[in-house]
Amino acid sequence: MTVVHRLSSEQPLFESRLFPADFGSRTAGVEQLARQLAATAVERDRLGGSAPRERELLRDSGLLTLAVPQAFGGQGASWPEIYRLIRFLAAVDSSLAHLFAFQHLQVATILLFGTAEQQRHWLTRTVEERWFWGNATNGRDTGLVLSRQEDHYALNGSKSFCSGALGADALVVSAPRGADSEDRVFIVLPSQREGLAINQDWDGFGQRQTDSGTVQFEQVFVDSGELLGPTGPSPRTTLRACLSQLILTQLYLGNAQGALDAALRYTREQSRPWLGAGVDSAGADPFIQQRYGELWLRYRSALPLAEQAAERLQAAWSKPALTAAERAEVALAISEAKIVAVRAALEITSQIFEAMGARATSARYGFDRFWRNVRVHSLHDPIDYKVRDLGHWLLSGQGPAPSLYS
Incomplete structure (x- = not known):
């Protein structure tokens, strides 16, 4: 329903x-x-x-x-x-x-x-x-090997958390340049390439239809022209991690927005006032009003940081050359936005039930999906490390070093 x-x-x-x-x-x-x-x-x-x-x-x-x-x-x-x-x-x-x-x-x-x-x-x-x-770029998954053949390359192994891979027309794949290399290369492949198997095995309790299962590679042919490059690491290319982190931020805030809107409608239209409240409708209960006011403040506090981070990212994206210091400023702004968004979204998506009441836990409404989505996706990478990055910057003046997640 x-x-x-x-x-x-x-x-x-x-x-x-x-x-x-x-x-x-x-x-x-x-x-x-x-x-x-x-x-x-x-x-x-x-x-x-x-x-x-x-x-x-x-x-x-x-x-x-x-x-x-x-x-x-x-x-x-x-x-x-x-x-x-x-x-x-x-x-x-x-x-x-x-x-x-x-x-x-x-x-x-x-x-x-x-x-x-x-x-x-x-x-x-x-x-x-x-x-x-779709993608197969999980940087922490080292189970994929790119090896040089006579006049081409071959991919063997697997990747996990490959969002969008199932049903995609083409994939962006990442792999180390060599067996002992820490430098990775991005590869573009048609999804129907022989030896490539995309599995429907994603079973997270949230984000349930992101097609984020595993992709297996068995002697998959890679033409040298399918290796993206020769661009090497630079402040500009490391904006990819910033783009990704700000995507997650929007997903958190979207779930918070959807949960808050759905809960407000439910409270107005279906919630019953508590026996001791002395009011005719749940919306007139001062405790419920206060709870919604608090949740609204959580969302409204997070939203401007996300907007500001997006504007900073756009400014950096538009520059033909980017310094390390400029890139660090973007990463810090995105870390701020993501931390606040995660905290706001987790609070909003769980506390709406205290405002709506027991009947709102019925599975037919699906209100729990907002919390499950945020809880699963907020574990993508620990926000504690982003909080630490902010503290380190405040104490030392050094911005976060580019990584897969910052």
């Missing part, structure tokens, strides 16, 4: 006074897509597995080319706009928003690491052939 009051064409998907959503000329299309995803979000979360129909809705929306530069036929949207779209979609369907977000991360990977010719080739095909991208 879905929350049908969200699907009425006469009502906004979210209350505009709480969560305004203005995407300019894209607003109508984004609203339509969000309504389509919302119509089955609760049921699909319960089922888990993959969501091929909803992936096609994303493809048909025309939004998969947002990050592709106009020179290659894409829309060349800014990162702040893309992040707002991710957050909005995450409020109705965090898993599909995740897939949508990772599409743009793979496009960005090609832009950061690919040669001019590789960018033109792969991104033009992305637009013309309406590609959906």
Whole structure:
């Protein structure tokens, strides 16, 4: 059973006074897509597995080319706009928003690491052939080996947490350049390449339809032109980790937004006042009012940090050359946003039940999915280390060193 009051064409998907959503000329299309995803979000979360129909809705929306530069036929949207779209979609369907977000991360990977010719080739095909991208880039997973053959390369091994891989048209893959190398290279592969097997084995209790299972490689052929490069590590290329971290931040905030909106509607329309409250409706209970006020402050405190971080990232992205110090400033801003967003989202998605009451725990509402999504995804990398990075910077003046997660 879905929350049908969200699907009425006469009502906004979210209350505009709480969560305004203005995407300019894209607003109508984004609203339509969000309504389509919302119509089955609760049921699909319960089922888990993959969501091929909803992936096609994303493809048909025309939004998969947002990050592709106009020179290659894409829309060349800014990162702040893309992040707002991710957050909005995450409020109705965090898993599909995740897939949508990772599409743009793979496009960005090609832009950061690919040669001019590789960018033109792969991104033009992305637009013309309406590609959906997946990834096999888990940097902590060392089970994949790239080896040199006579006139090409071969991939053997496996990767885990490969979001979007199942059903993708192409993959961005990462592997060490050699058996003993700590330097990794990004590789672009068609998903139907012989020897490549994409498994449907993701079973997390949240983000249940992100197609984040394992990918196995058995003597997979890799042409030298499919290795992105020769761009090496630089402050600019390490923006990839910043892009990824800010994607996670939007997913947290989107879940918080969706949970708070759903809980407010439920409280107004279905919650019953407590016996000792002495009021006619749950919304008139001063304790419930205070709780919602506190949760609103959590969300409103996190949102500006996410917006500011996106603007800083865009400014850095737009520079042809980036210094290490400038890159560190972006990473610090994103760490601040992510820490506050995680804390706000975990509090909001769990405490809404104390405002709604026991009946709201019924599985038919699916309100628990917001917390499960945040809880699973907030473990992507420990926020304690980001808090430590901030403290280290305050004491020493040194920003975080570029890594897979900062």
